[in-house]
Amino acid sequence: MDALPVTPGELLCLGSSLAFSGLFYYLHRRKAKVASKIQEAPKLQVGDDLPGILSATGTGCLSYVAVEGIVQPAEAALTSPYHQELQGVIERLVLKEQRLIWNSLARSWTDSERVVLEQVHMTPFVLVSPGGRAAGQVSVESPLRAVELPLETVYERFQQTSHGFKDLLGHYLSGEKPKGFLETEEMLLVGSSLTGIGELTLHPDGSLHLQPPADGAGYFLRLGDWQTLLAELESASSFWKWAALVCGLVATATLLHALRRAYRRHRLKQEKEEEQRAFEDLRLRKGLALEPDEELPANTCVICLTNPRQCALLPCGHVCCCFHCFQALPRRTCPICRSPIDRVVPLYQA
Structure with a gap:
């Protein structure tokens, strides 16, 4: 199950901003209504x-x-x-x-x-x-x-x-x-x-x-005179209106930030899935897929120490990990030399 796109802190900020925005808008409408009635x-x-x-x-x-x-x-x-x-x-x-x-x-x-x-x-x-x-x-x-x-x-x-x-x-x-x-x-x-x-x-x-x-x-x-009271009410109404607008903007910015992060996570997940499918397709076309009962080669992955090394990391050229461990890397850097990884290609062993 995917995690919620909004963190608890963002959820608290969003809820409080919406609540304050509604309260401030109510106060604005109330002051504006009284000012309008006094004006008339x-x-x-x-x-x-x-x-x-x-x-x-x-x-x-x-x-x-x-x-x-x-x-x-x-x-x-x-x-x-x-x-x-x-x-x-x-x-x-x-x-x-x-x-x-x-x-x-x-x-x-x-x-x-x-x-x-x-x-x-x-x-x-x-x-x-x-x-x-x-x-x-x-x-x-x-x-x-x-x-x-x-x-x-x-x-x-x-x-x-x-x-x-x-x-x-x-x-x-x-x-x-x-x-x-x-x-x-x-x-x-x-x-x-x-x-x-x-x-x-x-x-x-x-x-x-x-x-x-x-x-x-x-x-x-x-x-x-009544003009002084009217000016005070209009000033208070304007203040609450801007306060409601600011709180509404904060809530909107929080929601957009959460949606942007959720969209980036979704895109990253799709890219990983597409990259894995492309990698598996290349191995199948070259006839390099392992059978279920086939023994693993001696050159195992340096990360999981279970799967064979299946990919070469470019531009450093190190062949050190399987594709699943490559996808699980917290940062796209080579586990051997820590240099940035621009792209990865499957490893073909004859």
Whole structure:
């Protein structure tokens, strides 16, 4: 039975390349689909005309729309515990432990961090027009379900851990060395320009609400305009597309290499078979074929020490082996003088 044309290493490379190519293509299509949907979505500003636009739809709903406005709290705003003058509608406090981990392979210390504590506080908020008019304001629903919270870092402090001699000795033995704690505060500040992309609905009481789309499309809240988000999605889509293409090329190159090697083996096998048939035909035409019960000559093959010497190796001219041993040579070099073999001719003994 012939061996598989693909080695285990090539099979692993081929399978992983195809798997990564499929995954990257899926991510590319997903990002491209979201970017296309945002490109086609209506672009609106918070203003007095929004209720009329929604009423004209007949359903009081726009399934996917980009709305730009200014953030204002619907209730009491959140105040930063570190900067009393800052007020926001979403606050996230994060405490991270930073440490060094010994990497035995790289023989060096690498940075690592672990979230020790994370707290998120939120108060209901709305988007209003730049003029600050209350009419036509849009209430933002479920902001924590957005793909990414539009927060700004307003406070950051790193507290370094002090170590004694015993602590340092224990760190080197354990392979972990604490650096300290990083405390950060992020907020969505009142007065920020925010773009919300989602489903816009008009309730019976006349209020407007921006909420996650019912069809599962991406729900985005971003500082700034929608063009920035669209550019980021298109860049990510292009990156995953090229990554999928590179992995596909690697898989194709691996498969072609394996097929080329299998084809060369097949051609070499055919050449050996044809060479053996031609050799046997020449011996039969000269009447030099051995009978089954005929004794072997004294000049036996120097390789197998069983069969008679049947061929002359050119250009060195040594007569030293049988034809089967000649075919089994790992390299086409003379077993006597190691010179390259250009061709072989049958030996005729009278």
